[in-house]
Amino acid sequence: MINRRQIMQATLATGILSGMGVGGARAQTRSLVFDTKNYTELTKTIQTARGDRVVAYRFYKAIPYVSAPVDIAYQSLNISVPVSIDGKPVDSSASPILFSNSVGGYMPSSVAEATGVGGAPMRGLPPMGMQPPPQAAPLTGIGAEVQSGGNAMIAGGKRVSNADLALAAGMTVVEPGARGRTLTDAAGIYYGVAPAAIVDLKAAVKYVRFNKGRIPGDTDRIVSSGTSAGGALSALLGASGDSPLFAPYLEAIGAADASDAIFAVGSWCPITDLEHADMAYEWNWGTNPLSRGSAVDQNLSAQLKSGFAAYQSSLKLKGLGGFGPLTSANYADYLLKMYLQPAATYYMSKLSSEDRAAYLAKNPHIRWKSGKASFGWSDYISHVGARKKGLPAFDAFDLSAGENNLFGRDKTKARHFTAFSQKHVTGAPEIDADIPALLNLMNPMFFIGRPDASTAERWWIRVGTKDTDTSLSVVANLAAALEANKRKVNSAMYWDAGHGANEDADSFVRWMSMASTR
Ligand code: DHB
Numbered sequence: 001m002i003n004r005r006q007i008m009q010a011t012l013a014t015g016i017l018s019g020m021g022v023g024g025a026r027a028q029t030r031s032l033v034f035d036t037k038n039y040t041e042l043t044k045t046i047q048t049a050r051g052d053r054v055v056a057y058r059f060y061k062a063i064p065y066v067s068a069p070v071d072i073a074y075q076s077l078n079i080s081v082p083v084s085i086d087g088k089p090v091d092s093s094a095s096p097i098l099f100s101n102s103v104g105g106y107m108p109s110s111v112a113e114a115t116g117v118g119g120a121p122m123r124g125l126p127p128m129g130m131q132p133p134p135q136a137a138p139l140t141g142i143g144a145e146v147q148s149g150g151n152a153m154i155a156g157g158k159r160v161s162n163a164d165l166a167l168a169a170g171m172t173v174v175e176p177g178a179r180g181r182t183l184t185d186a187a188g189i190y191y192g193v194a195p196a197a198i199v200d201l202k203a204a205v206k207y208v209r210f211n212k213g214r215i216p217g218d219t220d221r222i223v224s225s226g227t228s229a230g231g232a233l234s235a236l237l238g239a240s241g242d243s244p245l246f247a248p249y250l251e252a253i254g255a256a257d258a259s260d261a262i263f264a265v266g267s268w269c270p271i272t273d274l275e276h277a278d279m280a281y282e283w284n285w286g287t288n289p290l291s292r293g294s295a296v297d298q299n300l301s302a303q304l305k306s307g308f309a310a311y312q313s314s315l316k317l318k319g320l321g322g323f324g325p326l327t328s329a330n331y332a333d334y335l336l337k338m339y340l341q342p343a344a345t346y347y348m349s350k351l352s353s354e355d356r357a358a359y360l361a362k363n364p365h366i367r368w369k370s371g372k373a374s375f376g377w378s379d380y381i382s383h384v385g386a387r388k389k390g391l392p393a394f395d396a397f398d399l400s401a402g403e404n405n406l407f408g409r410d411k412t413k414a415r416h417f418t419a420f421s422q423k424h425v426t427g428a429p430e431i432d433a434d435i436p437a438l439l440n441l442m443n444p445m446f447f448i449g450r451p452d453a454s455t456a457e458r459w460w461i462r463v464g465t466k467d468t469d470t471s472l473s474v475v476a477n478l479a480a481a482l483e484a485n486k487r488k489v490n491s492a493m494y495w496d497a498g499h500g501a502n503e504d505a506d507s508f509v510r511w512m513s514m515a516s517t518r
Helices: 005-012 162-168 195-212 231-239 245-254 273-283 297-317 331-347 353-362 377-384 402-406 419-428 436-441 472-482 505-515
Strands: 039-050 051-064 078-084 097-100 152-155 158-160 171-176 222-227 265-266 367-369 372-374 460-462 488-494
Touching: 039 162, 051 162, 078 162, 097 162, 158 162, 162 171, 162 488, 162 505, 171 419, 195 222, 195 231, 195 265, 222 297, 231 265, 231 460, 231 505, 245 297, 245 331, 245 353, 245 436, 265 505, 273 297, 273 472, 297 472, 331 372, 331 377, 331 472, 377 436, 402 436, 472 488
Parallel strands: 097 171, 097 222, 222 265, 265 460, 460 488
Antiparallel strands: 039 051, 051 078, 078 171, 152 158, 367 372
16 A cells, blocks of 8 residues: 555655656646637548548647646647538537547657647557567567557558547547656656656546536546557556545646546557566466577576466456456466457458468468367467567566666666566565555556446457467456456457457447447
């Protein structure tokens, strides 16, 4: 447990809490009343599963969402309000609102330069110190997409944007910027490290709810979406609604006085549960070679893996579908039954019989019988091929991982955040005293089930089966923890898809609007 005074003490010096603008000047206090008249009218043709839609919309650009911003370039949001679709007037005021972040790599994300819906660049991938995707992986890394960006994910090699599709379905789309880990001020202070990004997203939600009736849309039906680090933040936003632990941070930047609880979450390949992610990674991908063909240190890998066993037991989670208690011993079987074989079955059922035969010939370890795909865990692991990350995957010994930077502080760019890496490097396991509280603030698993947090009711969780940016258990545990807390969870994996895949965006948008009918 952390209390407010500890947070204040830990972070006052950093400027994160101080309400100081970049450069040290106290930022001007701004009105948080949404100006309904300040828009440009734009038109966009959007490809949907049911054909192209020509959407006319009002575009409200770069609106600061806090009254005392630290950096207005990031603490601003865009709003797109559909006016007509294929020439027919639409009114989005009773529809859910899509709240679509474009965070990648825990990097800063700004919407200030966007020229329309879905236009914010998704910066920063691959994050520093992270290895490039394995050669064998299909073109699914977000890295390929970051330049064109705009909340974009990938379906069959093509760019897909939840923001575009929600607009084409007649919904208001809010696209927030947020501070990120690499930002430094003139004095060299890191002001976008944890928990800045989640504080900003919460402040942006508060802004939207504060402007209920002015921003068209049902503010009780805010649906968050994000991918990877953005998927993690989307999940965290949904898990931690109105948690008092964020209050001092939100107060410091002049967040609007309104709830930041949201209704539903879309989370693609969330890079989350960071303090357990190294262990989980070795449990999942410990025997997969690196892209240059060599294995990671199997002794260290085994040590981390045994940490995963203890952690998984401590969670006391049950698998979806009546699977029973989840342990490191049965987790592979769980993933096969609940996610991987169904994903392969779906994928193969969509192939023509010719293409299916060719796929089976190329992948002899996969069996196809009575319309169902089956295979074993070690077959699956070798099917995936190279792992994307070294060891440890997140708390790098040399502090080179993006996550080390995420837990930087003041003028220190990067710090260790696990006892394992801290001990390996320094001989003693004690991480800096402020870090455990920061880890909590960044982890949806910490908030799910806490009585003082309001957790979203509905969840859409997706990851590709060739995504080795984190362990599949991270994603599956999130789903299981939510289900244990009686949330409605729609979780699935995309067969043979890599990092950043979003192969059923149209279904997600349909799910959004279905979920909104009371
Ligand atoms: C992202 C990817 C990573 O591998 C990671 O460690 C953090 C973030 C991303 O794509 O956002």
